[in-house]
Amino acid sequence: MANPDVTKLESIAREGRVQIIRMLTHAGSGHPGGSLSVIDILTTLYFNRMRYDPARPRWEDRDRFVLSKGHCVPAQYYCMAKAGYFPMDRLITLRKLGSPLQGHPDRVMLPGIEAATGSLGQGLSVAAGMALGLKLSDKAGRVYCVVGDGESQEGQIWETLMSAPKLGAPDHHLDNLCVILDYNGIQLDGFVKKILDLEPVTDKLKSFGWPVLEVTGHDIAQVDKALDQAEATKGAPTFIVAHTVKGKGVSFMENEPEWHGKAPKPEEAVRAIHEIAGDPLPAWAAPVVAELSALGKK
């Protein structure tokens, strides 16, 4: 959107990072690295891009968001709470018995989640199907899908990367679909490059018929501009390669494969929040630190 309030979006994302740390610490498990790498992208989508109404999660004309890399759903839960889908204090029920905030997204339990994901490789196909469905019904809604880089090793991803640029042609091109790669370079077992390299991913995507944009996924102005370009692109879906840093914002988590799927201990969480929110601790972050410090003493 024209002239995004970047400062405001950055402060939403900063709070998001704190809430991600908080949620995972309470849960005692989860995926901090990828949640922290994707939060700036999700903040831009939820607070400066998508049309939705938390009071009417099934509103027909809404934009759809599918987090294909479902394990990073804490970042999405924060955005949903911040947007008003549910109260912020529910975030700490993440992964607890009876909570709709499942370890991976559950469409049935949590209105606002568009598709169950977490078994990697599937969300992109579902998102493309939604884009086609909206086109067939003459709906203006757009579909945004975030895929992971490790996830992009799945065959099903490439099935849809092959089909989506031409699917629906000639009357229903999927130019309402925008795919964003959270390219943080790390997967559970280590570095993507060493395990199964995607490179040259931009060339591959272009050769499959995708218009490709590259951005720094932590630069909200850049992400927003790319989303503008995607929206202006007609006749084909758009792919945004967002270069990110796994664990972004917490020095001891950044680029460390071990933080792919490990929750911080309370004392680590407190350290992380100090780094994210800055010293002296701002008033909004202080209660979280107090809460997590108390958790550590239990």
Place this chain on the structure above:
Amino acid sequence: MAAKASRAAFGEALIELGARDERIVTLDADLAKSTMTTGFAKKFPSRAFDVGIAESGMIGLAAGLALTGHVPFACSFACFLVGRFETIRVSVAYSDAPVKLVGTHVGVAIGEDGYTQMGLEDIACLRSLPNIPIVQPADEIETKQAVAYAVEHAGPIYLRLTRQNLEPVHEAGYRFRFGRADVLRPGNDVSILTTGGPVWNTLEAAGRLAAEGVHAEVINVATIKPLDDEAILRSAGRTGHVVTVEDHSIHGGLGSAVAELLGEVMPTPLKRIGVTTFGESGDAKGLYARHGLDPDGIAATVHKFLAR
């Protein structure tokens, strides 16, 4: 009515239903000529999608279409479709996306193509998902009504269809009712529950058994999940002997579903007839004979079971 493959009846039903209901779309993975959606595609080209030999992607796309208000029929051979179980499990079942899964070419009856193309485990896999009903019609008239039902069914559903022609086993006025088994032939000595391809052979077998003094009740179990507990228990309670006949692995198919029901509610001697090995190439008749699914085989197994 002449014999007709349930896949052919499905293709005809789709054209008719598609004309009335614009929500209906089809997805195929390069087997549209075999799943018989080509008639629909010809009539409604903008609503038919052949996505290439990419079944997982096809199932995901179908889920997205279903979640945006369409009624997608995702079609392939049963083995290839249900082979993408993990995508069905999460994107269709867990998301509760009302996709109509259509698996054709079920069982050893496909013949010459051999095991790799035979759907023999699809019921077993899909039975384990909490919200996907399984319907296997026995002839043309039942298939057409089952397809119409699938459109109206609020959630996901699986239709299991044959490559081979099926002799009609129902009268013209037959009404398919989801979740209900129907008695094709009454009898008091043994209950034979059957489904899909071998239904006709089971009736033939019952005729032979009758000539030898054994009066079998033949029940067509078109809805394999949810099972018609009441009808099955009623019959089993009367005859005291149950036999199941299906062109599917005996592990996890109709026979297993019936065993679970009887075991929990009313333990009753049970014999399952079905496939116990990998399939193989051959003519369909020969394969049915090899697996005991021909009239002689079914009759012989029933005799042996009753005489044990």
